[in-house]
Amino acid sequence: MVDPVEQRGKGKTRWVFAGIVVLLVAFVWYRHSGSGNRHGMVAPQAVGVAKVVSGSMPEVLDELGTVTPVATVTVVPQLSGYLTQVAFTQGEDVTKGQFLAEIDPRPYQIQLEQFQATLAKDTAALAQARSDLARYELLARQQSIAEQQVSDQQFLVAQDIAAIQVDQSNIDTAKLDLIYCHITSPVAGRIGLRLVDPGNYVTAASATGIGVVTTIAPTTVIFSVAQNDLAPVLVRLGQGATLQATAYSSDDTTELEQGTLSAVDNQMNTSTGMVKLRADFANTDKQLFPNEFVNVHLLVNTLTNATLVPNPAIQTGSPGTYVYVVNADNTVSAQAVTTGPSDGTNTVITKGLTPGQTVVVDGVDRLSAGAKVMVIAASGAAATPADPPPEQHGHRHHRPANGPSGTATPAPAQP
Incomplete structure (x- = not known):
């Protein structure tokens, strides 16, 4: 005989299992035949885009430097x-x-007086020796004394002259010592x-x-540049250009002083592959403190009519460096590119793109070549590109001296 309680439990389990099967069938049907794929096509991916533009790009080296005084005495x-x-x-x-x-100058003053007294004594001795020499020379002409006596007296006069010169040197030394007692900067x-x-x-x-x-004003900053970045600097210096150097605080947020590059060291450091450069700063407001660590932004050159794209558009992967280009049929294609300097907002494209093309800057991580896209807009304008990641200070990178130029702007929304 079947237990009624057990029978009711089995019936309840069958109903739960049946409900789960119905839900699974409904989910599969929705994914393959529902609103997401009602017409048998993959839904367009919503993306933000920007136009490739032509503009100027400053080539700036950002290096860590040390404020080095002109003189430390x-x-x-x-x-x-x-x-x-x-x-x-x-x-x-x-x-x-x-x-x-x-x-205390008193010991040196006493020594000076001693030398002066010795000079006076030797001066008197020289006068007496010269007087005797004059008499001996007169007697010698009269052949009244031997020539040897005249020669000996001439040597004595020469000795007294030398003694006076020594006395005068001692006096000058004593006077210099008195000056050294008075210490000046x-x-x-x-x-x-x-x-x-x-x-x-x-x-x-x-x-x-x-x-x-x-010395505080003027002062200098010594910083190092990698050998790969040195060649453009030497080319510009060889052309007679004056390269602007701007000193920023250690956190690279506050501009302290503007100066110019003044010297390049004569050898490379073989252990680091870096070469030292020196920049001069007037430092009239004394913002640069001796031995302070600062960031130096060296403006090497400015590229004109450069092809610029926002940094979020640039991707890296197995094909190398590439961007997604939006085609006329609202599909995207992966375009390999060669990048140049960057200012933290835009990057120069030296090969692969031309101004006027449209690239994807938002939603790139979910795209693939040939995918259908839909440009999203906010308040009637194209989606704003995502902000670039914060810069890592203390590493070399290119950045503008006075803000970006030729900033890429978002493309208008497509209907």
Whole structure:
């Protein structure tokens, strides 16, 4: 005898299974015969497009550099003695020849007076020797003394003359030492923290010095360029061009100063494949700080009448670098292209496209060659291309000095 409860359970299971089968059949029917494929064709893919345009593209090298002062001078005593005075304020701007510190001058003043006294004594001795020589020469003409005595006196006069020259040199040295007691700034710039306090005994052999003076304005920035990017720079310099260099903050967002490229190093670094370049900056507002890391944007050249497309249009894959071109029948085809410089928004196409063509910039990831597309629009205008990804600072890339030129614009919506 069949249990009624068990029979009801089996009947319920059959109804659930039947319902699942009906849902699966309905889903398959919808996918193959429903609104998505009502006429037996794949639905057009909605995409955003932009026109290929002709415009200008600055070729800019973005490199990491270091602010390097024109001169960094450690003020070192040139003689020994007690430091009696420090006249500068730490961190102030100083001029060339400005008084900074003083070493006790009294020992050197006493030494100068000793040399002056020795000079006076030797001068008197020379006068006496010359007087004796004159008498001896008179007696020699009268044949009253031997010629040897006259010669000896001539040698004595020469010795006294040499002694006076030594005395004068000693006096000049003592006077120079007195000048060295009065320490002045050798260059104009900004002096740092005081390294020695008054009252300390300093020596000429001290490597520490009293302070360090660094030039602030003008200044330079040293940065490195890869060997692959060096050739265009050398070509432009060979043409006599003045290349503009712009210094930006370490986060590459704030413009600090504009300058010009002044020098290229004479050899490549074999371990890195980089060569050093130097750019000069007036730095009148003193935004560039010594040894600060900055980003240098070097404007090498400006391409005119270049073929430009938005960056989102460019794809890479097994065919290489390519874009999807929208054809007249609203289908797309994959077009291989050769790219050039980029400014972060647009990229130069050197081969593969011509101005006026339409390329896909949005919805590219779901396309294939020959696919049917439908251009979407917002507020009666073509879809705006997607924003490019943020730049990775600290790497080399091309970017414009004063914003993009010849920006590609979206194509109008197709009916």
